[in-house]
Amino acid sequence: MDFRTLENENLPPLSSTPTEVPLPKYPIWTVEYFQKYFDVTSEDVLERIKGALIPTYGVNYLQRYIRAKPDVYGPFWICLTLVFSIAISGNVANYIQVAADHDYHWKYNFHAVSSAATAIFLYAWLLPLMLWAFVKYKEPQFNLSYLELLCLYGYSLSIFVPISILWVIQINWLQWLLVAAGTLVSGYVIVFSIMPSLGQKPFAFIFLITILHLFMGTGFMLYFFHVPPIQKS
Amino acid sequence: MDFLNTNTGQNNFNNPNGGHTAVYIDDRPMNNVEGRMTVSGSLMQNIGEPGFNTLDEPIKTTIMRDLKAVGMKFKHVLYLKEKNTLLKEWDLWGPLMLCTFMAMVLQASPDSIQIGDGGPEFAEVFVIIWIGSVIITLNSKLLGGTISFFQSVCVLGYCLLPIVIALIVCRFILIFEQTNFLFFIRFAISIGSFLWSTYASVVFLGDSQPQGKKALAVYPIFLFYFIMSWLVLSHTV
Numbered sequence: 001m002d003f004r005t006l007e008n009e010n011l012p013p014l015s016s017t018p019t020e021v022p023l024p025k026y027p028i029w030t031v032e033y034f035q036k037y038f039d040v041t042s043e044d045v046l047e048r049i050k051g052a053l054i055p056t057y058g059v060n061y062l063q064r065y066i067r068a069k070p071d072v073y074g075p076f077w078i079c080l081t082l083v084f085s086i087a088i089s090g091n092v093a094n095y096i097q098v099a100a101d102h103d104y105h106w107k108y109n110f111h112a113v114s115s116a117a118t119a120i121f122l123y124a125w126l127l128p129l130m131l132w133a134f135v136k137y138k139e140p141q142f143n144l145s146y147l148e149l150l151c152l153y154g155y156s157l158s159i160f161v162p163i164s165i166l167w168v169i170q171i172n173w174l175q176w177l178l179v180a181a182g183t184l185v186s187g188y189v190i191v192f193s194i195m196p197s198l199g200q201k202p203f204a205f206i207f208l209i210t211i212l213h214l215f216m217g218t219g220f221m222l223y224f225f226h227v228p229p230i231q232k233s
Numbered sequence: 234m235d236f237l238n239t240n241t242g243q244n245n246f247n248n249p250n251g252g253h254t255a256v257y258i259d260d261r262p263m264n265n266v267e268g269r270m271t272v273s274g275s276l277m278q279n280i281g282e283p284g285f286n287t288l289d290e291p292i293k294t295t296i297m298r299d300l301k302a303v304g305m306k307f308k309h310v311l312y313l314k315e316k317n318t319l320l321k322e323w324d325l326w327g328p329l330m331l332c333t334f335m336a337m338v339l340q341a342s343p344d345s346i347q348i349g350d351g352g353p354e355f356a357e358v359f360v361i362i363w364i365g366s367v368i369i370t371l372n373s374k375l376l377g378g379t380i381s382f383f384q385s386v387c388v389l390g391y392c393l394l395p396i397v398i399a400l401i402v403c404r405f406i407l408i409f410e411q412t413n414f415l416f417f418i419r420f421a422i423s424i425g426s427f428l429w430s431t432y433a434s435v436v437f438l439g440d441s442q443p444q445g446k447k448a449l450a451v452y453p454i455f456l457f458y459f460i461m462s463w464l465v466l467s468h469t470v
């Protein structure tokens with residue numbers, strides 16, 4: 001006993017240092033500060049994408065995959081992939097439409113990249129922020145963070161990467177079917193992850209989220225892949 | 234009187250032919266100055282600098298040596314035998330050359346807005362290449378990679394070389410009348426250069442990532458070179 005107390009009296013400088021080592025505090029301008037948002041392995045990211053592509057009924061995507069450790073890697077690179085997959089396959093679709101009439105000189109539209117980037121990053125990064133602020137204002141006990149909402153929106157968009165490639169096929173009903181499938185799957189993932197946190201009257205919020213989501217899916221298809229009959233003639 | 238005499242120091246005062254100034258210019262380094270310079274030179278040699286002195290050599294030698302270093306790095310990208318040169322002695326001259334060349338060839342000419350290809354402008358190609366490699370580098374740093382910032386930017390820039398070669402070949406093919414067969418050849422060349430660039434940069438940068446995160450660091454590189462090859466293939470005018 002005496003030895004113990006003596007040791008404890010001597011130890012404080014030693015025992016306080018090990019507690020600081022596992023949780024170093026980095027200032028915000030260093031790269032190390034942001035490393036906590038990229039602390040995922042390849043398997044984690046694959047699992048999260050798979051979970052968003054093939055949602056299981058009755059499983060809360062946010063609780064199951066994201067809550068433990070939301071990351072920024074997924075949302076950022078999924079959005080960037082989507083920007084370029086939409087821009088590239090939009091160009092290919094345009095080429096296919098134009099190749100039918102030979103007298104028209106096809107030009108590729110590089111600036112589809114900037115319009116796609118604006119639309120997608122506004123939808124996946126700014127909308128969750130506004131949504132979070134709005135819900136927080138209406139329902140102060142709303143317990144999700146902006147990071148979690150961002151992660152949810154980012155990963156749920158991953159289904160539009162394969163869909164944007166399939167949109168190249170110029171069959172009208174198939175394109176609309178893909179719009180429906182994409183918005184349904186990603187909308188399901190988003191709505192059923194947020195719903196438990198929305199409190200007593202969630203339906204106004206859900207209505208808002210669904211409308212915006214439908215608008216996004218239809219907008220992509222019409223703007224980048226669909227040529228109205230006037231331009232065709 | 235003898236300010237043109239670059240060779241001698243105090244020896245001139247002891248010259249028996251007083252009044253006669255020996256005017257000759259010698260390229261060889263002065264012994265006493267050389268003695269002082271080697272102090273800092275030997276410090277430099279410790280961190281891998283070769284034993285030459287850039288102060289008293291013709292400027293042509295300096296430029297040629299830098300050009301040779303850039304050429305050697307280009308060779309390493311194409312042969313992929315050893316990777317230390319590119320990683321340890323990074324420079325941004327090669328990336329700057331490749332980037333400027335690509336931007337000049339790929340840019341849409343100003344009168345082609347109505348009829349030509351709606352390609353990117355000079356600044357857009359430039360920005361995509363530099364911002365792209367900076368984002369990839371930041372991404373690998375954020376994932377916990379151990380490589381330094383400019384090393385990574387240097388490697389990503391140098392590994393554009395296969396895509397630049399593809400651009401030159403495609404530019405040449407575009408001179409002829411375009412057929413489906415020629416399009417297929419351009420397509421194959423672009424895909425090949427894209428795979429080569431990705432493979433080369435993964436060879437150079439792959440070891441710097443922590444276990445289990447390698448795929449996360451490689452994916453952005455894949456995307457970057459894919460976009461560059463898309464620009465090469467889409468360039469039709």
